[in-house]
Amino acid sequence: MAHRMKRLPPLPALHTFWVTAHCCNFTRAAEHLHITQGAVSRQIAGLERHLGYPLFLRQARGLSLTEQGRAWQHCAQQVFGLIGDAVEHIGRRQQTLQLKASTCVMRWLLPRLMQWQRERPDVPVELTTTVANTVDFLREPFDAAVIYAPIAAQPAEVRHLFDERLTPVCAPALLATLRTPADLQHQVLLHPTRDERDWTLWLKAADVRLSMLSQGHHFETLDLAMTVASQGSGVAIGDCALIGEDVKAGRLAMPFERRVPTGMGYYLVSAPGTQPLPELEALMNWLQSQAHSSDQGWGSGT
Incomplete structure:
Protein backbone atom coordinates (compact mmCIF):
# COMPACT_ATOMS: atom_id res chain seq x y z
CA MET A 1 0.00 0.00 0.00
CA ALA A 2 1.48 3.32 -1.07
CA HIS A 3 1.96 6.02 1.55
CA ARG A 4 0.91 9.58 0.76
CA MET A 5 3.71 12.09 1.21
CA LYS A 6 2.73 14.81 3.64
CA ARG A 7 2.59 18.32 2.25
CA LEU A 8 5.59 20.05 3.80
CA PRO A 9 5.56 23.74 4.74
CA PRO A 10 7.32 26.03 2.24
CA LEU A 11 11.03 26.24 3.13
CA PRO A 12 11.37 30.05 2.57
CA ALA A 13 8.49 30.69 4.94
CA LEU A 14 9.97 28.30 7.49
CA HIS A 15 13.30 30.15 7.26
CA THR A 16 11.50 33.47 7.76
CA PHE A 17 9.76 32.02 10.83
CA TRP A 18 13.11 30.76 12.21
CA VAL A 19 14.68 34.22 11.93
CA THR A 20 11.59 35.94 13.32
CA ALA A 21 11.39 33.50 16.25
CA HIS A 22 14.95 34.40 17.13
CA CYS A 23 14.22 38.15 16.97
CA CYS A 24 10.58 38.07 18.15
CA ASN A 25 10.21 41.24 16.09
CA PHE A 26 8.97 41.60 12.48
CA THR A 27 11.04 44.73 11.84
CA ARG A 28 14.35 43.25 12.98
CA ALA A 29 13.62 40.01 11.07
CA ALA A 30 12.95 42.03 7.91
CA GLU A 31 16.27 43.86 8.32
CA HIS A 32 18.13 40.58 8.74
CA LEU A 33 16.40 38.96 5.75
CA HIS A 34 16.66 42.10 3.55
CA ILE A 35 12.92 42.08 2.79
CA THR A 36 10.06 44.34 3.92
CA GLN A 37 8.25 44.02 7.22
CA GLY A 38 5.05 43.37 5.27
CA ALA A 39 6.67 40.45 3.44
CA VAL A 40 7.74 38.92 6.76
CA SER A 41 4.21 39.29 8.15
CA ARG A 42 2.64 37.72 5.01
CA GLN A 43 5.03 34.73 5.03
CA ILE A 44 4.37 34.04 8.72
CA ALA A 45 0.60 34.32 8.20
CA GLY A 46 0.82 31.95 5.19
CA LEU A 47 2.82 29.43 7.23
CA GLU A 48 0.28 29.57 10.05
CA ARG A 49 -2.58 28.94 7.55
CA HIS A 50 -0.62 25.97 6.13
CA LEU A 51 -0.11 24.47 9.59
CA GLY A 52 -3.56 25.33 10.92
CA TYR A 53 -2.48 27.02 14.16
CA PRO A 54 -0.77 30.25 15.25
CA LEU A 55 2.98 30.36 15.84
CA PHE A 56 3.11 33.81 17.45
CA LEU A 57 0.97 35.70 19.93
CA ARG A 58 0.67 39.23 18.59
CA GLN A 59 0.42 41.54 21.60
CA ALA A 60 0.77 45.26 22.14
CA ARG A 61 4.17 44.81 23.74
CA GLY A 62 5.41 42.67 20.83
CA LEU A 63 5.56 39.05 19.65
CA SER A 64 5.84 35.92 21.72
CA LEU A 65 5.90 32.29 20.61
CA THR A 66 2.96 29.99 21.16
CA GLU A 67 3.56 26.45 22.47
CA GLN A 68 3.51 25.19 18.88
CA GLY A 69 5.78 28.06 17.85
CA ARG A 70 8.39 27.04 20.43
CA ALA A 71 8.28 23.45 19.14
CA TRP A 72 8.72 24.65 15.54
CA GLN A 73 11.58 26.94 16.59
CA HIS A 74 13.44 23.88 17.92
CA CYS A 75 12.70 21.89 14.73
CA ALA A 76 13.71 24.78 12.46
CA GLN A 77 16.98 25.17 14.38
CA GLN A 78 17.81 21.53 13.67
CA VAL A 79 16.76 21.72 10.01
CA PHE A 80 18.77 24.82 9.15
CA GLY A 81 21.68 23.64 11.27
CA LEU A 82 21.87 20.49 9.13
CA ILE A 83 21.58 22.52 5.93
CA GLY A 84 24.37 24.82 7.12
CA ASP A 85 26.60 21.84 7.91
CA ALA A 86 25.90 20.38 4.48
CA VAL A 87 26.83 23.62 2.73
CA GLU A 88 30.08 23.80 4.70
CA HIS A 89 31.22 20.19 4.44
CA ILE A 90 29.74 18.35 1.44
CA GLY A 91 31.34 20.46 -1.26
CA ARG A 92 34.61 20.61 0.65
CA ARG A 93 34.80 16.82 0.98
CA GLN A 94 34.57 16.58 -2.80
Missing part, protein backbone atom coordinates in the same frame (compact mmCIF):
# COMPACT_ATOMS: atom_id res chain seq x y z
CA GLN A 95 37.39 19.06 -3.32
CA THR A 96 40.69 17.41 -4.19
CA LEU A 97 43.76 18.97 -2.60
CA GLN A 98 46.45 19.82 -5.17
CA LEU A 99 49.99 19.00 -3.99
CA LYS A 100 53.24 19.67 -5.87
CA ALA A 101 56.56 17.94 -5.12
CA SER A 102 59.90 17.41 -6.82
CA THR A 103 60.70 13.93 -8.12
CA CYS A 104 63.54 13.46 -5.61
CA VAL A 105 61.12 13.36 -2.66
CA MET A 106 58.77 10.78 -4.24
CA ARG A 107 60.40 7.80 -2.53
CA TRP A 108 59.41 9.30 0.83
CA LEU A 109 56.19 11.07 -0.08
CA LEU A 110 54.29 8.59 -2.24
CA PRO A 111 53.98 5.75 0.32
CA ARG A 112 52.75 8.24 2.88
CA LEU A 113 50.14 9.74 0.58
CA MET A 114 48.87 6.23 -0.11
CA GLN A 115 48.58 5.67 3.63
CA TRP A 116 46.81 9.05 4.01
CA GLN A 117 44.22 8.07 1.40
CA ARG A 118 43.54 4.81 3.24
CA GLU A 119 43.05 6.68 6.50
CA ARG A 120 41.27 9.75 5.07
CA PRO A 121 39.40 8.78 1.87
CA ASP A 122 37.24 11.86 2.44
CA VAL A 123 40.22 14.14 1.68
CA PRO A 124 41.58 13.12 -1.75
CA VAL A 125 44.99 14.44 -2.81
CA GLU A 126 46.22 14.90 -6.39
CA LEU A 127 50.02 14.89 -6.66
CA THR A 128 51.95 16.68 -9.41
CA THR A 129 55.65 15.84 -9.73
CA THR A 130 58.26 18.16 -11.19
CA VAL A 131 62.03 18.57 -11.38
CA ALA A 132 61.62 22.06 -9.90
CA ASN A 133 62.30 22.50 -6.19
CA THR A 134 60.17 25.64 -5.72
CA VAL A 135 56.56 26.73 -6.16
CA ASP A 136 54.89 29.99 -7.23
CA PHE A 137 51.41 30.05 -5.72
CA LEU A 138 50.48 33.18 -7.70
CA ARG A 139 50.92 31.35 -11.01
CA GLU A 140 50.51 27.68 -10.08
CA PRO A 141 47.16 26.15 -8.97
CA PHE A 142 48.46 24.24 -5.94
CA ASP A 143 47.22 24.17 -2.35
CA ALA A 144 50.63 23.11 -1.00
CA ALA A 145 54.05 21.94 -2.13
CA VAL A 146 57.09 20.07 -0.84
CA ILE A 147 60.17 22.17 -1.61
CA TYR A 148 63.93 21.65 -1.27
CA ALA A 149 65.63 24.72 0.16
CA PRO A 150 68.52 25.90 2.36
CA ILE A 151 68.04 25.32 6.08
CA ALA A 152 67.06 28.66 7.60
CA ALA A 153 64.37 30.39 9.62
CA GLN A 154 61.16 30.00 7.63
CA PRO A 155 57.83 31.91 7.61
CA ALA A 156 54.91 30.53 9.62
CA GLU A 157 53.29 28.88 6.59
CA VAL A 158 56.42 26.79 5.95
CA ARG A 159 56.56 23.44 7.79
CA HIS A 160 59.93 21.75 8.30
CA LEU A 161 59.92 18.09 7.23
CA PHE A 162 63.54 16.96 7.53
CA ASP A 163 67.11 18.08 6.85
CA GLU A 164 69.08 16.43 4.07
CA ARG A 165 71.75 14.05 5.39
CA LEU A 166 73.76 12.02 2.90
CA THR A 167 74.96 8.45 3.27
CA PRO A 168 76.12 5.73 0.83
CA VAL A 169 73.58 3.06 -0.10
CA CYS A 170 73.90 -0.28 -1.86
CA ALA A 171 72.23 -3.62 -2.45
CA PRO A 172 72.34 -5.83 0.69
CA ALA A 173 74.50 -8.32 -1.23
CA LEU A 174 77.35 -5.77 -1.34
CA LEU A 175 77.48 -5.15 2.43
CA ALA A 176 80.16 -7.78 3.01
CA THR A 177 82.52 -5.96 0.62
CA LEU A 178 82.11 -2.56 2.34
CA ARG A 179 83.69 -2.83 5.77
CA THR A 180 85.27 0.67 5.71
CA PRO A 181 84.74 3.75 3.51
CA ALA A 182 88.11 3.02 1.83
CA ASP A 183 86.51 -0.10 0.29
CA LEU A 184 84.54 2.23 -1.99
CA GLN A 185 87.70 2.42 -4.12
CA HIS A 186 86.74 -0.98 -5.55
CA GLN A 187 83.10 -0.09 -6.32
CA VAL A 188 81.31 1.76 -9.10
CA LEU A 189 79.98 5.03 -7.67
CA LEU A 190 76.47 6.04 -8.73
CA HIS A 191 75.78 9.79 -8.75
CA PRO A 192 72.15 11.00 -8.37
CA THR A 193 73.05 14.26 -10.20
CA ARG A 194 75.12 15.27 -13.21
CA ASP A 195 78.00 16.34 -10.94
CA GLU A 196 79.83 14.65 -8.05
CA ARG A 197 78.96 17.13 -5.29
CA ASP A 198 77.13 14.65 -3.04
CA TRP A 199 79.86 12.04 -3.08
CA THR A 200 82.54 14.73 -2.75
CA LEU A 201 80.88 16.12 0.39
CA TRP A 202 80.47 12.73 2.04
CA LEU A 203 83.99 11.48 1.19
CA LYS A 204 85.52 14.68 2.55
CA ALA A 205 83.65 14.24 5.85
CA ALA A 206 84.81 10.60 5.98
CA ASP A 207 88.39 11.69 5.21
CA VAL A 208 88.60 9.36 2.21
CA ARG A 209 90.16 10.15 -1.19
CA LEU A 210 89.16 8.06 -4.20
CA SER A 211 91.06 8.16 -7.47
CA MET A 212 88.05 7.07 -9.54
CA LEU A 213 85.42 9.53 -8.24
CA SER A 214 84.53 10.93 -11.67
CA GLN A 215 84.50 7.53 -13.37
CA GLY A 216 81.16 6.41 -11.93
CA HIS A 217 77.74 6.62 -13.54
CA HIS A 218 75.70 9.83 -13.44
CA PHE A 219 71.90 9.94 -13.38
CA GLU A 220 69.27 12.64 -13.80
CA THR A 221 67.32 11.68 -10.68
CA LEU A 222 67.80 10.06 -7.29
CA ASP A 223 65.20 7.47 -8.21
CA LEU A 224 67.25 6.17 -11.16
CA ALA A 225 70.43 5.99 -9.08
CA MET A 226 68.63 4.07 -6.32
CA THR A 227 67.09 1.62 -8.78
CA VAL A 228 70.51 0.78 -10.25
CA ALA A 229 72.00 0.50 -6.74
CA SER A 230 69.28 -1.94 -5.67
CA GLN A 231 70.31 -4.20 -8.58
CA GLY A 232 73.84 -4.47 -7.17
CA SER A 233 75.44 -2.48 -9.98
CA GLY A 234 77.25 0.01 -7.74
CA VAL A 235 77.03 2.19 -4.64
CA ALA A 236 74.82 5.28 -4.72
CA ILE A 237 74.51 8.15 -2.28
CA GLY A 238 71.33 9.76 -1.09
CA ASP A 239 69.41 11.30 1.77
CA CYS A 240 68.81 8.71 4.50
CA ALA A 241 65.19 9.85 5.02
CA LEU A 242 64.31 9.55 1.33
CA ILE A 243 65.69 6.02 1.04
CA GLY A 244 64.29 4.86 4.36
CA GLU A 245 61.39 2.90 2.86
CA ASP A 246 63.78 0.98 0.58
CA VAL A 247 66.01 0.13 3.54
CA LYS A 248 63.05 -1.07 5.62
CA ALA A 249 61.88 -3.23 2.72
CA GLY A 250 65.35 -4.76 2.29
CA ARG A 251 65.86 -3.43 -1.22
CA LEU A 252 68.76 -1.23 -0.13
CA ALA A 253 71.20 -1.07 2.76
CA MET A 254 73.32 1.66 4.35
CA PRO A 255 76.82 0.23 4.87
CA PHE A 256 78.21 3.08 7.01
CA GLU A 257 76.95 5.01 10.04
CA ARG A 258 78.17 8.38 8.83
CA ARG A 259 75.44 10.81 7.72
CA VAL A 260 76.63 14.14 6.40
CA PRO A 261 74.32 17.22 6.48
CA THR A 262 74.29 19.30 3.31
CA GLY A 263 72.75 22.48 4.70
CA MET A 264 69.57 21.80 2.69
CA GLY A 265 66.19 20.59 3.85
CA TYR A 266 62.71 19.60 2.73
CA TYR A 267 59.79 21.83 3.64
CA LEU A 268 56.01 21.72 3.23
CA VAL A 269 54.57 25.08 2.20
CA SER A 270 51.11 26.52 1.59
CA ALA A 271 50.06 29.80 0.00
CA PRO A 272 51.37 32.72 2.10
CA GLY A 273 48.93 35.10 3.74
CA THR A 274 45.97 32.68 3.77
CA GLN A 275 44.61 30.28 6.37
CA PRO A 276 44.65 26.71 4.96
CA LEU A 277 41.37 24.82 4.77
CA PRO A 278 40.88 22.42 7.71
CA GLU A 279 41.48 19.45 5.38
CA LEU A 280 44.76 20.93 4.11
CA GLU A 281 45.80 21.80 7.66
CA ALA A 282 45.14 18.18 8.68
CA LEU A 283 47.18 16.82 5.76
CA MET A 284 50.11 19.13 6.45
CA ASN A 285 50.13 18.31 10.17
CA TRP A 286 50.01 14.61 9.37
CA LEU A 287 52.87 14.74 6.83
CA GLN A 288 54.97 16.77 9.25
CA SER A 289 54.42 14.23 12.03
CA GLN A 290 55.32 11.42 9.62
CA ALA A 291 58.52 13.22 8.63
CA HIS A 292 59.59 13.89 12.20
CA SER A 293 58.98 10.29 13.29
CA SER A 294 60.94 8.88 10.32
CA ASP A 295 63.71 11.45 10.80
CA GLN A 296 64.13 10.41 14.43
CA GLY A 297 64.11 6.78 13.34
CA TRP A 298 67.22 7.26 11.17
CA GLY A 299 68.99 9.37 13.78
CA SER A 300 71.64 11.98 13.07
CA GLY A 301 74.83 9.97 12.98
CA THR A 302 77.97 11.57 11.57
Whole structure:
Protein backbone atom coordinates (compact mmCIF):
# COMPACT_ATOMS: atom_id res chain seq x y z
CA MET A 1 0.00 0.00 0.00
CA ALA A 2 1.48 3.32 -1.07
CA HIS A 3 1.96 6.02 1.55
CA ARG A 4 0.91 9.58 0.76
CA MET A 5 3.71 12.09 1.21
CA LYS A 6 2.73 14.81 3.64
CA ARG A 7 2.59 18.32 2.25
CA LEU A 8 5.59 20.05 3.80
CA PRO A 9 5.56 23.74 4.74
CA PRO A 10 7.32 26.03 2.24
CA LEU A 11 11.03 26.24 3.13
CA PRO A 12 11.37 30.05 2.57
CA ALA A 13 8.49 30.69 4.94
CA LEU A 14 9.97 28.30 7.49
CA HIS A 15 13.30 30.15 7.26
CA THR A 16 11.50 33.47 7.76
CA PHE A 17 9.76 32.02 10.83
CA TRP A 18 13.11 30.76 12.21
CA VAL A 19 14.68 34.22 11.93
CA THR A 20 11.59 35.94 13.32
CA ALA A 21 11.39 33.50 16.25
CA HIS A 22 14.95 34.40 17.13
CA CYS A 23 14.22 38.15 16.97
CA CYS A 24 10.58 38.07 18.15
CA ASN A 25 10.21 41.24 16.09
CA PHE A 26 8.97 41.60 12.48
CA THR A 27 11.04 44.73 11.84
CA ARG A 28 14.35 43.25 12.98
CA ALA A 29 13.62 40.01 11.07
CA ALA A 30 12.95 42.03 7.91
CA GLU A 31 16.27 43.86 8.32
CA HIS A 32 18.13 40.58 8.74
CA LEU A 33 16.40 38.96 5.75
CA HIS A 34 16.66 42.10 3.55
CA ILE A 35 12.92 42.08 2.79
CA THR A 36 10.06 44.34 3.92
CA GLN A 37 8.25 44.02 7.22
CA GLY A 38 5.05 43.37 5.27
CA ALA A 39 6.67 40.45 3.44
CA VAL A 40 7.74 38.92 6.76
CA SER A 41 4.21 39.29 8.15
CA ARG A 42 2.64 37.72 5.01
CA GLN A 43 5.03 34.73 5.03
CA ILE A 44 4.37 34.04 8.72
CA ALA A 45 0.60 34.32 8.20
CA GLY A 46 0.82 31.95 5.19
CA LEU A 47 2.82 29.43 7.23
CA GLU A 48 0.28 29.57 10.05
CA ARG A 49 -2.58 28.94 7.55
CA HIS A 50 -0.62 25.97 6.13
CA LEU A 51 -0.11 24.47 9.59
CA GLY A 52 -3.56 25.33 10.92
CA TYR A 53 -2.48 27.02 14.16
CA PRO A 54 -0.77 30.25 15.25
CA LEU A 55 2.98 30.36 15.84
CA PHE A 56 3.11 33.81 17.45
CA LEU A 57 0.97 35.70 19.93
CA ARG A 58 0.67 39.23 18.59
CA GLN A 59 0.42 41.54 21.60
CA ALA A 60 0.77 45.26 22.14
CA ARG A 61 4.17 44.81 23.74
CA GLY A 62 5.41 42.67 20.83
CA LEU A 63 5.56 39.05 19.65
CA SER A 64 5.84 35.92 21.72
CA LEU A 65 5.90 32.29 20.61
CA THR A 66 2.96 29.99 21.16
CA GLU A 67 3.56 26.45 22.47
CA GLN A 68 3.51 25.19 18.88
CA GLY A 69 5.78 28.06 17.85
CA ARG A 70 8.39 27.04 20.43
CA ALA A 71 8.28 23.45 19.14
CA TRP A 72 8.72 24.65 15.54
CA GLN A 73 11.58 26.94 16.59
CA HIS A 74 13.44 23.88 17.92
CA CYS A 75 12.70 21.89 14.73
CA ALA A 76 13.71 24.78 12.46
CA GLN A 77 16.98 25.17 14.38
CA GLN A 78 17.81 21.53 13.67
CA VAL A 79 16.76 21.72 10.01
CA PHE A 80 18.77 24.82 9.15
CA GLY A 81 21.68 23.64 11.27
CA LEU A 82 21.87 20.49 9.13
CA ILE A 83 21.58 22.52 5.93
CA GLY A 84 24.37 24.82 7.12
CA ASP A 85 26.60 21.84 7.91
CA ALA A 86 25.90 20.38 4.48
CA VAL A 87 26.83 23.62 2.73
CA GLU A 88 30.08 23.80 4.70
CA HIS A 89 31.22 20.19 4.44
CA ILE A 90 29.74 18.35 1.44
CA GLY A 91 31.34 20.46 -1.26
CA ARG A 92 34.61 20.61 0.65
CA ARG A 93 34.80 16.82 0.98
CA GLN A 94 34.57 16.58 -2.80
CA GLN A 95 37.39 19.06 -3.32
CA THR A 96 40.69 17.41 -4.19
CA LEU A 97 43.76 18.97 -2.60
CA GLN A 98 46.45 19.82 -5.17
CA LEU A 99 49.99 19.00 -3.99
CA LYS A 100 53.24 19.67 -5.87
CA ALA A 101 56.56 17.94 -5.12
CA SER A 102 59.90 17.41 -6.82
CA THR A 103 60.70 13.93 -8.12
CA CYS A 104 63.54 13.46 -5.61
CA VAL A 105 61.12 13.36 -2.66
CA MET A 106 58.77 10.78 -4.24
CA ARG A 107 60.40 7.80 -2.53
CA TRP A 108 59.41 9.30 0.83
CA LEU A 109 56.19 11.07 -0.08
CA LEU A 110 54.29 8.59 -2.24
CA PRO A 111 53.98 5.75 0.32
CA ARG A 112 52.75 8.24 2.88
CA LEU A 113 50.14 9.74 0.58
CA MET A 114 48.87 6.23 -0.11
CA GLN A 115 48.58 5.67 3.63
CA TRP A 116 46.81 9.05 4.01
CA GLN A 117 44.22 8.07 1.40
CA ARG A 118 43.54 4.81 3.24
CA GLU A 119 43.05 6.68 6.50
CA ARG A 120 41.27 9.75 5.07
CA PRO A 121 39.40 8.78 1.87
CA ASP A 122 37.24 11.86 2.44
CA VAL A 123 40.22 14.14 1.68
CA PRO A 124 41.58 13.12 -1.75
CA VAL A 125 44.99 14.44 -2.81
CA GLU A 126 46.22 14.90 -6.39
CA LEU A 127 50.02 14.89 -6.66
CA THR A 128 51.95 16.68 -9.41
CA THR A 129 55.65 15.84 -9.73
CA THR A 130 58.26 18.16 -11.19
CA VAL A 131 62.03 18.57 -11.38
CA ALA A 132 61.62 22.06 -9.90
CA ASN A 133 62.30 22.50 -6.19
CA THR A 134 60.17 25.64 -5.72
CA VAL A 135 56.56 26.73 -6.16
CA ASP A 136 54.89 29.99 -7.23
CA PHE A 137 51.41 30.05 -5.72
CA LEU A 138 50.48 33.18 -7.70
CA ARG A 139 50.92 31.35 -11.01
CA GLU A 140 50.51 27.68 -10.08
CA PRO A 141 47.16 26.15 -8.97
CA PHE A 142 48.46 24.24 -5.94
CA ASP A 143 47.22 24.17 -2.35
CA ALA A 144 50.63 23.11 -1.00
CA ALA A 145 54.05 21.94 -2.13
CA VAL A 146 57.09 20.07 -0.84
CA ILE A 147 60.17 22.17 -1.61
CA TYR A 148 63.93 21.65 -1.27
CA ALA A 149 65.63 24.72 0.16
CA PRO A 150 68.52 25.90 2.36
CA ILE A 151 68.04 25.32 6.08
CA ALA A 152 67.06 28.66 7.60
CA ALA A 153 64.37 30.39 9.62
CA GLN A 154 61.16 30.00 7.63
CA PRO A 155 57.83 31.91 7.61
CA ALA A 156 54.91 30.53 9.62
CA GLU A 157 53.29 28.88 6.59
CA VAL A 158 56.42 26.79 5.95
CA ARG A 159 56.56 23.44 7.79
CA HIS A 160 59.93 21.75 8.30
CA LEU A 161 59.92 18.09 7.23
CA PHE A 162 63.54 16.96 7.53
CA ASP A 163 67.11 18.08 6.85
CA GLU A 164 69.08 16.43 4.07
CA ARG A 165 71.75 14.05 5.39
CA LEU A 166 73.76 12.02 2.90
CA THR A 167 74.96 8.45 3.27
CA PRO A 168 76.12 5.73 0.83
CA VAL A 169 73.58 3.06 -0.10
CA CYS A 170 73.90 -0.28 -1.86
CA ALA A 171 72.23 -3.62 -2.45
CA PRO A 172 72.34 -5.83 0.69
CA ALA A 173 74.50 -8.32 -1.23
CA LEU A 174 77.35 -5.77 -1.34
CA LEU A 175 77.48 -5.15 2.43
CA ALA A 176 80.16 -7.78 3.01
CA THR A 177 82.52 -5.96 0.62
CA LEU A 178 82.11 -2.56 2.34
CA ARG A 179 83.69 -2.83 5.77
CA THR A 180 85.27 0.67 5.71
CA PRO A 181 84.74 3.75 3.51
CA ALA A 182 88.11 3.02 1.83
CA ASP A 183 86.51 -0.10 0.29
CA LEU A 184 84.54 2.23 -1.99
CA GLN A 185 87.70 2.42 -4.12
CA HIS A 186 86.74 -0.98 -5.55
CA GLN A 187 83.10 -0.09 -6.32
CA VAL A 188 81.31 1.76 -9.10
CA LEU A 189 79.98 5.03 -7.67
CA LEU A 190 76.47 6.04 -8.73
CA HIS A 191 75.78 9.79 -8.75
CA PRO A 192 72.15 11.00 -8.37
CA THR A 193 73.05 14.26 -10.20
CA ARG A 194 75.12 15.27 -13.21
CA ASP A 195 78.00 16.34 -10.94
CA GLU A 196 79.83 14.65 -8.05
CA ARG A 197 78.96 17.13 -5.29
CA ASP A 198 77.13 14.65 -3.04
CA TRP A 199 79.86 12.04 -3.08
CA THR A 200 82.54 14.73 -2.75
CA LEU A 201 80.88 16.12 0.39
CA TRP A 202 80.47 12.73 2.04
CA LEU A 203 83.99 11.48 1.19
CA LYS A 204 85.52 14.68 2.55
CA ALA A 205 83.65 14.24 5.85
CA ALA A 206 84.81 10.60 5.98
CA ASP A 207 88.39 11.69 5.21
CA VAL A 208 88.60 9.36 2.21
CA ARG A 209 90.16 10.15 -1.19
CA LEU A 210 89.16 8.06 -4.20
CA SER A 211 91.06 8.16 -7.47
CA MET A 212 88.05 7.07 -9.54
CA LEU A 213 85.42 9.53 -8.24
CA SER A 214 84.53 10.93 -11.67
CA GLN A 215 84.50 7.53 -13.37
CA GLY A 216 81.16 6.41 -11.93
CA HIS A 217 77.74 6.62 -13.54
CA HIS A 218 75.70 9.83 -13.44
CA PHE A 219 71.90 9.94 -13.38
CA GLU A 220 69.27 12.64 -13.80
CA THR A 221 67.32 11.68 -10.68
CA LEU A 222 67.80 10.06 -7.29
CA ASP A 223 65.20 7.47 -8.21
CA LEU A 224 67.25 6.17 -11.16
CA ALA A 225 70.43 5.99 -9.08
CA MET A 226 68.63 4.07 -6.32
CA THR A 227 67.09 1.62 -8.78
CA VAL A 228 70.51 0.78 -10.25
CA ALA A 229 72.00 0.50 -6.74
CA SER A 230 69.28 -1.94 -5.67
CA GLN A 231 70.31 -4.20 -8.58
CA GLY A 232 73.84 -4.47 -7.17
CA SER A 233 75.44 -2.48 -9.98
CA GLY A 234 77.25 0.01 -7.74
CA VAL A 235 77.03 2.19 -4.64
CA ALA A 236 74.82 5.28 -4.72
CA ILE A 237 74.51 8.15 -2.28
CA GLY A 238 71.33 9.76 -1.09
CA ASP A 239 69.41 11.30 1.77
CA CYS A 240 68.81 8.71 4.50
CA ALA A 241 65.19 9.85 5.02
CA LEU A 242 64.31 9.55 1.33
CA ILE A 243 65.69 6.02 1.04
CA GLY A 244 64.29 4.86 4.36
CA GLU A 245 61.39 2.90 2.86
CA ASP A 246 63.78 0.98 0.58
CA VAL A 247 66.01 0.13 3.54
CA LYS A 248 63.05 -1.07 5.62
CA ALA A 249 61.88 -3.23 2.72
CA GLY A 250 65.35 -4.76 2.29
CA ARG A 251 65.86 -3.43 -1.22
CA LEU A 252 68.76 -1.23 -0.13
CA ALA A 253 71.20 -1.07 2.76
CA MET A 254 73.32 1.66 4.35
CA PRO A 255 76.82 0.23 4.87
CA PHE A 256 78.21 3.08 7.01
CA GLU A 257 76.95 5.01 10.04
CA ARG A 258 78.17 8.38 8.83
CA ARG A 259 75.44 10.81 7.72
CA VAL A 260 76.63 14.14 6.40
CA PRO A 261 74.32 17.22 6.48
CA THR A 262 74.29 19.30 3.31
CA GLY A 263 72.75 22.48 4.70
CA MET A 264 69.57 21.80 2.69
CA GLY A 265 66.19 20.59 3.85
CA TYR A 266 62.71 19.60 2.73
CA TYR A 267 59.79 21.83 3.64
CA LEU A 268 56.01 21.72 3.23
CA VAL A 269 54.57 25.08 2.20
CA SER A 270 51.11 26.52 1.59
CA ALA A 271 50.06 29.80 0.00
CA PRO A 272 51.37 32.72 2.10
CA GLY A 273 48.93 35.10 3.74
CA THR A 274 45.97 32.68 3.77
CA GLN A 275 44.61 30.28 6.37
CA PRO A 276 44.65 26.71 4.96
CA LEU A 277 41.37 24.82 4.77
CA PRO A 278 40.88 22.42 7.71
CA GLU A 279 41.48 19.45 5.38
CA LEU A 280 44.76 20.93 4.11
CA GLU A 281 45.80 21.80 7.66
CA ALA A 282 45.14 18.18 8.68
CA LEU A 283 47.18 16.82 5.76
CA MET A 284 50.11 19.13 6.45
CA ASN A 285 50.13 18.31 10.17
CA TRP A 286 50.01 14.61 9.37
CA LEU A 287 52.87 14.74 6.83
CA GLN A 288 54.97 16.77 9.25
CA SER A 289 54.42 14.23 12.03
CA GLN A 290 55.32 11.42 9.62
CA ALA A 291 58.52 13.22 8.63
CA HIS A 292 59.59 13.89 12.20
CA SER A 293 58.98 10.29 13.29
CA SER A 294 60.94 8.88 10.32
CA ASP A 295 63.71 11.45 10.80
CA GLN A 296 64.13 10.41 14.43
CA GLY A 297 64.11 6.78 13.34
CA TRP A 298 67.22 7.26 11.17
CA GLY A 299 68.99 9.37 13.78
CA SER A 300 71.64 11.98 13.07
CA GLY A 301 74.83 9.97 12.98
CA THR A 302 77.97 11.57 11.57
